[in-house]
Amino acid sequence: MQTSATAIPPIRAITPVRPRSAFPLLCVLSLCAVLALVLAVCVGSIALTPVELWSAALSDADSLQRAILLSLRLPRALNSFALGGLLALAGVYMQVLLRNPLADPFIMGTSGGAAVAALGAMLLGLGGLAVSGAAAIGAFVAMLLVFALAHAEGSWSPTRLLLTGVVVAAGASAIVSLLLALGDEAQLRGMLFWLMGEVSSSTRPGPLWLLLGAVTIGTCLLARHLNVLARGELQAQALGLNVKQLRIALFAVSAVVTASAVTAAGTIGFIGLITPHLARLLVGADHRRMAPAAALLGGTLLTLADTAARTLFAPRQLPVGALTALIGVPIFLGLMLRSKRA
Numbered sequence: 001m002q003t004s005a006t007a008i009p010p011i012r013a014i015t016p017v018r019p020r021s022a023f024p025l026l027c028v029l030s031l032c033a034v035l036a037l038v039l040a041v042c043v044g045s046i047a048l049t050p051v052e053l054w055s056a057a058l059s060d061a062d063s064l065q066r067a068i069l070l071s072l073r074l075p076r077a078l079n080s081f082a083l084g085g086l087l088a089l090a091g092v093y094m095q096v097l098l099r100n101p102l103a104d105p106f107i108m109g110t111s112g113g114a115a116v117a118a119l120g121a122m123l124l125g126l127g128g129l130a131v132s133g134a135a136a137i138g139a140f141v142a143m144l145l146v147f148a149l150a151h152a153e154g155s156w157s158p159t160r161l162l163l164t165g166v167v168v169a170a171g172a173s174a175i176v177s178l179l180l181a182l183g184d185e186a187q188l189r190g191m192l193f194w195l196m197g198e199v200s201s202s203t204r205p206g207p208l209w210l211l212l213g214a215v216t217i218g219t220c221l222l223a224r225h226l227n228v229l230a231r232g233e234l235q236a237q238a239l240g241l242n243v244k245q246l247r248i249a250l251f252a253v254s255a256v257v258t259a260s261a262v263t264a265a266g267t268i269g270f271i272g273l274i275t276p277h278l279a280r281l282l283v284g285a286d287h288r289r290m291a292p293a294a295a296l297l298g299g300t301l302l303t304l305a306d307t308a309a310r311t312l313f314a315p316r317q318l319p320v321g322a323l324t325a326l327i328g329v330p331i332f333l334g335l336m337l338r339s340k341r342a
Contacts, residue, residue: 281299
């Protein structure tokens with residue numbers, strides 16, 4: 001697969017929506033996000049109406065509805081939305097920086113490093129915060145390894161970073177296979193579920209929402225620089241942009257966001273790959289509009305996918321990463337066909 005900027009169609013090619021129509025679309029996406037969150041807290045083994053949820057939220061008395069809302073469904077729904085938004089924004093960063101429409105948040109080997117460390121902690125009998133901490137350390141070690149191996153002549157080119165990330169991810173995948181083979185049957189199910197995505201493991205969505213808000217606002221503030229960088233390094237340098245410092249900063253932010261998402265929920269694919277394309281199709285390539293659109297779309301998609309994962313075959317729960325792949329494959333193929341016709 002070719003990875004040079006000249007061999008790959010520019011990611012800004014699909015911009016059918018005019019700027020003046022972006023605000024109504026963002027309002028519609030916000031409404032869809034709210035409806036997805038409401039659906040996530042209403043649907044389950046015990047169905048709850050919006051009126052019952054509102055009464056439970058306002059009531060001071062302990063009740064089954066209140067416990068279900070505040071202890072189970074609401075934290076999980078908020079978790080799903082924040083994780084989807086973070087993965088979408090990381091995908092936006094990677095596609096701009098690598099100038100490759102097939103780049104996603106996991107292309108830098110971050111998820112592979114997190115998976116190796118987390119599964120190693122599980123094999124040692126650890127759990128809870130220990131697994132999350134190990135995943136965070138593994139993600140950052142993988143990121144530093146990619147940057148160290150890709151460094152050449154004082155800089156990191158998109159091609160070298162992309163190829164190095166693919167190689168590191170392949171090596172991590174081989175180690176993961178070995179760890180799964182070494183695990184016993186009692187550990188295997190939990191290990192596999194973590195690998196395929198599990199958003200219920202974290203019960204404190206607050207930090208993820210703070211990170212999502214900060215990254216969204218930061219992306220909007222840096223939108224002009226991202227727009228220039230998306231056109232190519234030569235044009236960015238001609239306009240006086242410090243490309244090297246900006247790329248390093250954006251790569252670091254993307255790695256932090258991806259590591260946080262992987263630490264909280266394991267590996268959830270396709271959200272960071274297809275969401276930037278959908279956002280670009282709806283509101284155009286200007287990152288002032290695309291960043292909030294991508295965050296809303298990613299959060300909505302993952303919230304709906306997690307709702308389906310825990311309700312389709314209840315009381316069994318499906319790995320949400322498998323459902324996002326099933327949803328993402330036809331969407332991505334449709335986007336490719338549309339781009340080809342255009």
